[in-house]
Amino acid sequence: MISEIEAVFASAPKLSPVEQHKGEILRAIKDRDVVIVVAPTGTGKSTQIPVMLLEVAELVVVTQPRRIAAESLARHVAMELKTDVGNIVGFQTAFSGEFSSSTRILYCTDGIEMLRQLHGARNPGSTIFVIDEAHEWSLNLEVLVAWFKKQITDGNPVKLIILSATIEADLLSAFFSDAEVINCEGKSFPVQEIPHAGNAISAAVRLLKRNLNVLVFVPGKQEIRETIAGITKSGVKAKCLPFHADLNTEDIQWVFESFDEPKCVVATTIAQTSLTIPDIDAVVDGGLERGSEYKNGVEGLYTRPVSLAEREQRRGRAGRTKPGYYIDCSKIPLKERSIFSIPSIKRHELSGMVLQVLAAGYEPEKLAFFHPPSLQRINEARQTLMNIGFLDAEQRLTKMGRQATSIPVQPRAAKMLLEAVNQNGVVDYNAITLAAVFDSKNLWFRTEEGRALIAGNYLELGVSDAFEKIKTFDAASLLPVHKLTEYGIERSSFERLKEQRVLIVERLNRLGYSEGKQNRTLHAKFIVAGLSDLVFTRSAVSGDYTGIHGSTPRKLSRGSTITAEKVVGLPWNFETHTDLGPVVRRMLLWATAIPN
Template sequence: MKMKEELKSPPAKRKRLSDHEGTSPRGLPCSSIQEERRSLPIFPARRRIIQEIQMSRSVVIIGETGSGKTTQIPQYLWEAGVNRSGMIAVTQPRRVAAITVAQRVAEEKKAELGKLVGYSVRFDDMTSPQTKIKYMTDGMLLREAIMDPTLKRYNIVILDEAHERTIHTDILFGVVKSSQRNRIKAGLPPLKIIVMSATMDVDQFSRYFNKAPVLYLEGRQFPVQVFYSSEEQSDYVFSALVTVFQIHKEEPPEQDILVFLTGQEEIESMVKSIRDIARDMEGRIPPLVVCPLYAALPSQIQLRAFQATPKGVRKVIVSTNIAETSVTIHGIKFVIDTGMVKAKLFSPSSGLDLLKVVRVSKAQALQRTGRAGREASGACYRLYTEDEFDRFSPNTVPEIQRCNLAGVVLQMLALGIQDIPNFDFMDKPSMESIIKATEQLHLLGAVEKKEQIQLTPLGKKMAAFPLEPRLSRVILSAKDYGCLEEILSIVSLLSVESVLFNPHSKKEEALAARRKFISSEGDHITLLNIFKAYRGVNGNKQWCHDNFINMRNMKTAMSVRKQLREISVRLELPLQSCGLDTTSIRKCLSMGLFLNSAELQKEGEYCTLTNRKTVAIHPSSALFRCKPAYVIFSELLQTSKCYMRDLCVIDPDWLHEAAPMYFKRKKMKT
C-alpha cells in the first residue's frame, strides 16, 4: 500500500453557513434529545438556512454526512412556519431511510409517529390528516403526482440524497420543477424545492433548478489518510481479507473496521474466512467480532453491526453499499474499499436487465472514505491503484441512463407526459432505451400507437400497481387463469428482499430445512409453498428460525400482499384460488415474464429466446440440478457467468399464447 495525503473537509461552495444565531419561535423542550439537536453542526446555521429558503424558490444544500440536514431542516422550516399550512415532503431513495429518519424526527418532536411526523413508503403508510412533515420514498411522491400533478398538498418538497440519482428521483426532478412552474401560472401558493446531498455536481444541479443558490453546511469530518494498492489486485475479496488482518495485527483493538463488498454471497464467504482465521490464531491476536451487513439479513442480525464493541475487542463489519450513506455505524476507524459495487444495467440491444459487479465512481469512493472520519481521524485502504482511481468516472451514472425504462415510460404516460423524449430530464436517457421500453410495453399490451403513444385500458390498470410492468401484467392475467390469490402471494415475495436466509456457517442445515418446500416446477412455486407454510403457522417466530426464513421480510411480503389485494379489489379483479393447479399459475407467470425466457441447447447450456444470450441456472435455484427444456426467470445476475434467478418450468406453447406475433417473428429470425 502507498499512502495518499490526508482528506479533509472539502472547501465551502458558494455560501458557507456558520453563524451562531437562532432559537425556535415555537420553543424547544429541554431534554437530552434537544441538547443533541443543538450540538449538531447544522444548529448554528439555523436562522441563515430559514432566511435563504424564505427568499428563494429553489435551493441546493450540500451538507456533509452527520451535519444533521435530513432530520433538522424539515423541523426548522415547520418551527418557523415556512411551510404555512401545507405539508413538507422529504424524499429518500431507500425505504429503510424514510422509515428510520421519520421515527427519529417524531422522537425529537415528542410526537406519536404518524401524527405531526409520518412516513409513506411502498406498501406502508404511516400518516394522518395531522401530518405536516412527511418522509417518503421518491417513488411514492411520484405516484402522488400521477393523481395531482401540481402537488397541492405540499408547500415544500425536499429532495434528499439527490446524488444517488435513482430513476424515480430523476423523473421527480422534472415533475416537481413542472409543478413549481404550473403553480405560479395558476396563481396557487408557491412550491419551494430544496435539493440536498452530501456530494454531487453542484453546478449541474444549480443550473437545472433555475440557477438556484447553493448553501454549504459544515459537517463532522475528521482527516482521513488514504492508502492505495501498489499494484492492481486480481482478487479483491482475498485482498480485503489480507488487509483486515494487516490492520488487526498492527493497530490497537477497539478501533473498528468497515469492509465494502458487493453482495450477500461474497459477504458471507468473507465473514466465514475471517472467523476461521481468527479461531486458528486465537491467543496470538486480540479477539475479533465479525458482523455481516446487507439488506436481506434478518433485522436482529443486522443490529449486531450497530452494537457497542466490547473492551479489548475489534469489530469488523462486512457490508454492501448500504453503509455508504443510509446508515451511520459508530466506532469505525478504518475503511477497506474494494472499489466494486453491484449495479443494475440494461442493454437496449438485447432487451435484458442485468445485475453486474462494476467499479464505483469517484463520488462513491469519496463517500466510502468519509465513513472513516465521522468521529475521529481514520484511514481508508483502497484496494486499487491510484492510476485505476484516476480512471474511475467522476460520478455514478444516473440509473435512468443504465436501466430498463419500461416502468418509467408507463408512469410518465400515467402522469399525462406523452412527449417523453423531450421531457426535462437532468440527464436524458438514450433514444434507443426509450424506444425499447415502449416496445416492451406494447408487447405487454400496455400501450398503443395512434397519433402518439398512449396507454391502453390494460396499461392504465397496470399503472395502478406500484410494480414493474411485467409483474403488473402477471397480476392482471390471473383473472383469466383463476389464480389471483396464488399470484398475489408470489408477486409479493418477488417484491421484497429474499425471504431465504442462507448463513455460510449453516449452509447444509438451511438446505435440508428448505427441501420440504422445493418444487420441481421451479422457484416461484417453491416461494408459494413457503408462503403457504408461513401462513399456516401464523408467522411463528420459532418456525422461521428453524426453517431459515427471514421473518422481517416475510412480514413485509404479507403487508405488500395486503395492499396488492386492495388494488385488485378496486380494479374488480376476481379473487379466485386455483388450489393445487400449479399449471395455471405457471401459465399466468408466462403472460408477464415471456421476454425473460430461455431454452436448453444440445450442449446442455441455456440460451435466452429474445437474443440468444448464453445463461445458466443460479446455484441457489430449486432447478439447479435439473435441465428443463424451457424456463422463464425473474432476473439475470452477471458474475463469472450470467445466471438466471427465480426460475419456473414452462411449456413453449404458453409463450406463443402470451405474445404470438413476437414469438412468430423470433422464430423466423432464428
C-alpha cells in the same frame, strides 16, 4: 397548538454543523423556488434542515432513496424533538408508515412521493419538498426532479431543497435556471489512509485487533455473510453485525449500539449514505458495489467499481467524532474509476417508469430529465408495454395498463396478476405469490433439509421453473423463524416478500378483486402472458436456450425440470468479480413451457 410545537423545537439539540447556515438556507428558500445544499456526510443535513424549515413551512416532505433511511431518520428526529413518531414527525414507505394530521415533517421513500406527485397529491400551500441523498439519482428521483422542473416551468408554485454530500451542484443549478447553491462545511477529523495488501477480511481483523470499531463495505448480502464468517473464523474478539436494505427495524438498531468489545459492521452501500453510525473508527472499503443494470436488452445484477465520489463518501464514514482510518482494498487504480456513478435512468429497464408517467398524463419523451434517457430506451419500454397489452396500437393506455399502475410490481408481474383474474373477479392465490417474488433472485432453500420440504409433484414438473418459487414461499411461510435461517433463507428478506404480498392483495382489493384458488392448470397461462414476447428455443446439443431472434445461449436455473423445446423465460445476467476478472452467468429464469 403552535406554542406546543415551538416548545418542542426549542428542546431540540442545536449541534449540527448546518445550523450555522440556518439563516442563509431560510432566506434562500423564501426567495427562490429551488435551493441546493451541499454538505459532507454526517453534518446533520438530513435531520436538522427539515426541522429548521418548519419556521417557514406548514409541512416538510423529505424523500429518501431507501425505506430504512426514511423510517430511521424519522425516529431519530422524533427522539431529538422529544415527541412520538407519527405526531410532529412521521414516515411513509410502501410497506409501512406512522403519520397523522399533526405531522409536519414527513420522511418518505422517493417512490412513494413520485407516485403522490404524479397522481395529484394535495399538499398545504406552504409545503417545502426536500430531496435528500440526491447524488444517488434513483429512477424515482429522476422522475421527481423532472416533475418539479415541469411544475416550475408551467408557473406552478414549488419550494424545493435538494441535499447531497457529493453532487454536480453547478449543473443542477443550471438545470433549475440558476438555483442558489449553499455549501456547508462540516466539522470532521483527519482520516488516515492505511495501505493494505490483503483482502477486506484481513484488513478488518487487523483493525479490530487494535480495538477499533470498523465499518466494512462489500457488494452484497452473500459477501456480508462470507466476510462475517471469515472474521469470526480468525478468532478476533469482535461483535460482527450485518447491515443491508432488507433488515427490519429491530435488526438495524443493533449497528448503532455500543458493546464491550470492538464492533464490526459489514454493510452494502446503504451505510454509504443517509444513516451515520457515530462510533466508527475505521472504514475498510472493498471498492465494489452491486446493482441491477439493463444491458443489450437484458436485465442483470452486476458488480462494478465504486466511483470516486462514492469512495469519498465511504472514506468520510470514519473521522466523524475523532481521527479515523481508511483502507481501500480495491485492486482498481483510482485513475480508472469514474468520477460519479452511472444514474439509474441510464442503467435500468424503463417500462415501469414509462407506464407511471403515461398514466399521469405526460409523455416521457417530452419531460426534461436531468439525465435524459435515450429515445431508444423509451421506445423499447413502450414496445414492452405494447407486447403485454398495457398500451394499444396508438400508444394509449389500455384498461389493464391503467389498472397495473395501482399494483406495486413490475409491469410483467402485473400482467400475470391481471391475467389471473377470473370472471368473478377472483385473482389466483399462486399468481399473487408469483408477482410478490418476481424480483427475488434469492428465494430458494440452501440446505438439503430445506429442499426436501419442496420435493415431490407439487404442481406439474416440467411445466414452469416459477412453480418452485411458489413451493418455497409456501413452505417457508410455515417454518418458525429459526428454521428459516437454518435452511438458508434470510429472515428479513423473506419478511419483506410477505409484506409485498400483503400489499399486492390490498391494491387488488381496491380494484375490486379478491384472492382465491383457481385451476392449477391455468398457472402456466398466467406466466406466459407476462413473458409472451420472450420466447426461447432449446438446443438439442447443449440443452441451453436461445432467443427466437438470436441471442447468447442461456442456462436454466439449478434444479430446473424444464425440457420443452420452446419456452418463455426471463433472461438475466449475474456478474461477479474474481481475481481473474469479471465472470458473467447468463441465466434464463422463470422458464415456462408454452402450452399447446
